[in-house]
Amino acid sequence: xxxxxxxxxxxxxxxxxxxxxxxxxxxxxxxxxxxxxxxxxxxxxxxxxxxxxxxxxxxxxxxxxxxxxxxxxxxxxxxxxxxxxxxxxxxxxxxxxxxxxxxxxxxxxxxxxxxxxxxxxxxxxxxxxxxxxxxxxxxxxxxxxxxxxxxxxxxxxxxxxxxxxxxxxxxxxxxxxxxxxxxxxxxxxxxxxxxxxxxxxxxxxxxxxxxxxxxxxxxxxxxxxxxxxxxxxxxxxxxxxxxxxxxxxxxxxxxxxxxxxxxxxxxxxxxxxxxxxxxxxxxxxxxxxxxxxxxxxxxxxxxxxxxxxxxxxxxxxxxxxxxxxxxxxxxxxxxxxxxxxxxxxxxxxxxxxxxxxxxxxxxxxxxxxxxxxxxxxxx
Amino acid sequence: xxxxxxxxxxxxxxxxxxxxxxxxxxxxxxxxxxxxxxxxxxxxxxxxxxxxxxxxxxxxxxxxxxxxxxxxxxxxxxxxxxxxxxxxxxxxxxxxxxxxxxxxxxxxxxxxxxxxxxxxxxxxxxxxxxxxxxxxxxxxxxxxxxxxxxxxxxxxxxxxxxxxxxxxxxxxxxxxxxxxxxxxxxxxxxxxxxxxxxxxxxxxxxxxxxxxxxxxxxxxxxxxxxxxxxxxxxxxxxxxxxxxxxxxxxxxxxxxxxxxxxxxxxxxxxxxxxxxxxxxxxxxxxxxxxxxxxxxxxxxxxxxxxxxxxxxxxxxxxxxxxxxxxxxxxxxxxxxxxxxxxxxxxxxxxxxxxxxxxxxxxxxxxxxxxxxxxxxxxxxxxxxxxxxxxxxxxxxxxxxxxxxxxxxxxxxxxxxxxxxxxxxxxxxxxxxxxxxxxxxxxxxxxxxxxxxxxxxxxxxxxxxxxxxxxxxxxxxxxxxxxxxxxxxxxxxxxxxxxxxxxx
Numbered sequence: 001x002x003x004x005x006x007x008x009x010x011x012x013x014x015x016x017x018x019x020x021x022x023x024x025x026x027x028x029x030x031x032x033x034x035x036x037x038x039x040x041x042x043x044x045x046x047x048x049x050x051x052x053x054x055x056x057x058x059x060x061x062x063x064x065x066x067x068x069x070x071x072x073x074x075x076x077x078x079x080x081x082x083x084x085x086x087x088x089x090x091x092x093x094x095x096x097x098x099x100x101x102x103x104x105x106x107x108x109x110x111x112x113x114x115x116x117x118x119x120x121x122x123x124x125x126x127x128x129x130x131x132x133x134x135x136x137x138x139x140x141x142x143x144x145x146x147x148x149x150x151x152x153x154x155x156x157x158x159x160x161x162x163x164x165x166x167x168x169x170x171x172x173x174x175x176x177x178x179x180x181x182x183x184x185x186x187x188x189x190x191x192x193x194x195x196x197x198x199x200x201x202x203x204x205x206x207x208x209x210x211x212x213x214x215x216x217x218x219x220x221x222x223x224x225x226x227x228x229x230x231x232x233x234x235x236x237x238x239x240x241x242x243x244x245x246x247x248x249x250x251x252x253x254x255x256x257x258x259x260x261x262x263x264x265x266x267x268x269x270x271x272x273x274x275x276x277x278x279x280x281x282x283x284x285x286x287x288x289x290x291x292x293x294x295x296x297x298x299x300x301x302x303x304x305x306x307x308x309x310x311x312x313x314x315x316x317x318x319x320x321x322x323x324x325x326x327x328x329x330x331x332x333x334x335x336x337x338x339x340x341x342x343x344x345x346x347x348x349x350x351x352x353x354x355x356x357x358x359x360x361x362x363x364x365x366x367x368x369x370x371x372x373x374x375x376x377x378x379x
Numbered sequence: 380x381x382x383x384x385x386x387x388x389x390x391x392x393x394x395x396x397x398x399x400x401x402x403x404x405x406x407x408x409x410x411x412x413x414x415x416x417x418x419x420x421x422x423x424x425x426x427x428x429x430x431x432x433x434x435x436x437x438x439x440x441x442x443x444x445x446x447x448x449x450x451x452x453x454x455x456x457x458x459x460x461x462x463x464x465x466x467x468x469x470x471x472x473x474x475x476x477x478x479x480x481x482x483x484x485x486x487x488x489x490x491x492x493x494x495x496x497x498x499x500x501x502x503x504x505x506x507x508x509x510x511x512x513x514x515x516x517x518x519x520x521x522x523x524x525x526x527x528x529x530x531x532x533x534x535x536x537x538x539x540x541x542x543x544x545x546x547x548x549x550x551x552x553x554x555x556x557x558x559x560x561x562x563x564x565x566x567x568x569x570x571x572x573x574x575x576x577x578x579x580x581x582x583x584x585x586x587x588x589x590x591x592x593x594x595x596x597x598x599x600x601x602x603x604x605x606x607x608x609x610x611x612x613x614x615x616x617x618x619x620x621x622x623x624x625x626x627x628x629x630x631x632x633x634x635x636x637x638x639x640x641x642x643x644x645x646x647x648x649x650x651x652x653x654x655x656x657x658x659x660x661x662x663x664x665x666x667x668x669x670x671x672x673x674x675x676x677x678x679x680x681x682x683x684x685x686x687x688x689x690x691x692x693x694x695x696x697x698x699x700x701x702x703x704x705x706x707x708x709x710x711x712x713x714x715x716x717x718x719x720x721x722x723x724x725x726x727x728x729x730x731x732x733x734x735x736x737x738x739x740x741x742x743x744x745x746x747x748x749x750x751x752x753x754x755x756x757x758x759x760x761x762x763x764x765x766x767x768x769x770x771x772x773x774x775x776x777x778x779x780x781x782x783x784x785x786x787x788x789x790x791x792x793x794x795x796x797x798x799x800x801x802x803x804x805x806x807x808x809x810x811x812x813x814x815x816x817x818x819x820x821x822x823x824x825x826x827x828x829x830x831x832x833x834x835x836x837x838x839x840x841x842x843x844x845x846x847x848x849x850x851x852x853x854x855x856x857x858x859x860x861x862x863x864x865x866x867x868x869x870x871x872x873x874x875x876x877x878x879x880x881x882x
Binding site for chain 2: 068069072
């Protein structure tokens with residue numbers, strides 16, 4: 001019997017997945033450099049046509065324009081608040097475009113880019129921020145759940161949905177969106193534990209935009225976020241969130257694995273929120289302008305544009321055309337927002353339950369009667 | 380081609396969830412400028428953030444309604460733009476409100492019930508008195524009674540006896556009718572139980588769960604309670620005229636206005652002699668400087684009581700000398716000299732904390748600041764390189780400084796660059812204080828009144844002239860030991876001016 005010569009043995013929690021404990025390997029999956037050069041990655045290849053590349057660019061550009069217009073509308077008093085996605089377009093378009101039609105997305109309140117890829121009308125998203133409804137789209141028809149404002153709650157919904165898919169024997173997956181701040185929430189950790197226990201077909205897509213409102217990531221985690229997945233027992237991967245091609249490839253692979261019964265994956269899309277947390281926030285109070293300038297050099301749209309023009313995949317006419325289309329979209333969003341009718345007061349009773357209860361019906365009737373008792377018009 | 384003019388005014392929106400006002404930091408456009416949709420018009424700072432406001436329309440700037448630096452209520456027009464009849468990317472003509480640019484009632488920026496301006500979040504600024512919307516005639520009390528409590532939230536509601544009408548016992552009467560089940564309405568049920576319990580306590584005060592409770596709580600809705608509290612009206616003195624004896628806003632107003640309750644008037648917002656003074660000028664500067672100092676430099680204050688009888692005698696002798704003819708030989712002069720001598724021995728006290736450079740700047744000379752009360756407020760002019768001055772020169776400089784300050788002619792240069800300060804609170808007859816550092820300095824000495832006091836002198840109780848010194852210092856720069864030595868040395872010079880020869 002040998003004496004105690006044992007050293008601490010590093011056990012790989014997921015056979016096949018590299019042990020990412022020590023030393024810290026912060027590998028970043030990247031297929032397109034900030035300069036727009038295409039690079040290869042041994043684990044994630046992507047075969048993509050020129051049409052698809054141009055279509056990705058169109059999504060990125062239009063979504064950015066939508067976002068800018070919405071921010072302006074808020075500043076003009078037309079929206080109550082707006083959560084800008086500026087800088088996170090590639091993470092969202094890449095993830096959204098990786099989904100199959102039967103997959104289901106569970107967004108936070110910032111996933112405008114994903115909404116776009118799921119065919120949700122921007123005005124249906126804007127109506128929520130104007131406060132005239134609770135989100136105007138059909139979650140089932142679009143495969144895009146309603147926005148969840150409670151931080152991290154949607155990861156539980158996604159995990160539960162994924163467990164349902166499993167029981168239905170469906171070959172689909174759930175894609176749960178979350179931010180870096182949400183990883184500190186209890187329910188996110190619970191969701192991951194459940195997802196691992198049941199090997200549920202769910203992919204946790206974390207957009208690490210570096211700030212939980214004003215709290216920088218260093219304050220929340222001592223390890224890179226993707227390494228946390230190892231503790232839950234499933235693979236974690238960090239992808240350049242400003243590289244739409246890498247996000248597309250990594251998310252596609254993770255969703256495919258989930259559909260095939262290989263269980264969950266945690267994706268950390270390393271990106272940067274170039275705007276404020278919401279229109280109520282002033283980022284100049286907690287971060288330096290130099291940091292923003294640094295990230296501007298990694299702009300997700302600029303790098304794809306560079307790649308497209310350098311490779312001869314798109315010409316000036318294409319970019320001009322996209323710009324014109326963006327202008328049209330912005331004008332449509334502007335006029336559509338200003339024309340949105342206020343909801344009827346009694347409408348607030350309509351979507352409390354799927355089926356109206358007698359009590360609620362009575363309340364609604366009383367409320368209508370009460371409103372009718374005033375001399376002025378209906379509001 | 381005729382160009383139609385369409386003036387539209389852009390109202391300050393709530394840019395941050397529930398804000399009521401914002402300050403226009405600067406205009407980014409001028410009258411006559413052509414603007415496009417979303418072109419930044421101005422920068423606005425609110426309690427939450429400084430943001431740029433983009434133009435909602437394309438057109439020509441006709442008028443800027445507020446100067447930069449003005450605080451403006453949300454909902455107030457800030458700029459007029461001539462859109463020339465074309466929205467230029469704005470809403471289509473059908474969607475446009477009335478020609479005068481006023482949004483229709485109920486729309487954002489338009490009028491809303493109660494005289495408020497509709498904003499998306501919160502209630503927005505109140506511009507007129509709140510007013511209830513008129514009810515249609517024929518809406519009887521009975522109809523109201525069924526409209527509100529008719530909804531059944533609890534169990535067994537259907538066979539419940541009908542709820543009382545206005546003639547019957549009120550929902551929350553002073554003596555509740557326990558036979559009828561109260562309407563379950565959030566926390567009201569709990570509130571009622573508490574009230575019933577309190578009534579029982581009244582009946583059996585020996586249990587004493589609610590001490591001090593005299594009678595039942597007068598009936599009034601929470602906003603009315605708040606209103607009465609703000610006006611200093613005691614609700615227990617009022618008789619409610621509302622439903623079920625409930626005290627209404629009008630009852631509170633009547634109590635304030637009417638002669639029936641003369642005691643209710645003074646206090647709070649309704650006082651007759653109240654004056655509101657805008658904070659500006661020296662007051663504003665003082666406030667900013669004091670807040671900056673008090674919340675950046677950790678202050679420590681130490682006190683020393685000194686027998687200055689010898690100093691006062693010396694003062695008499697010096698004043699008689701020809702060198703001091705025409706200048707005032709005040710106790711402050713000796714304190715100034717004592718500070719200068721002590722600063723010479725402990726130069727670290729005469730220094731500044733440079734946060735940006737993370738350095739302590741030990742000054743090469745003493746620019747001695749003297750806090751001066753002037754008609755415009757507090758200013759702190761300083762005597763440059765006071766250490767080089769002989770005592771008569773120092774006396775002259777002090778006299779000139781105070782005269783200039785009182786006349787309000789102190790030059791800005793005389794108020795900057797101070798390195799250490801004396802504040803002579805003794806002239807106001809007080810003993811001492813805890814002075815706040817002049818920003819950028821590390822020490823300030825308060826000099827109290829010189830009084831005749833019983834004092835142990837050479838083993839006997841004598842009447843001596845005694846004063847108190849208080850030294851506040853920035854603990855980032857000056858430690859307790861250094862501050863104490865500095866204060867003790869300055870005190871020693873005042874106690875025995877002859878000791879200065881040893882320095």
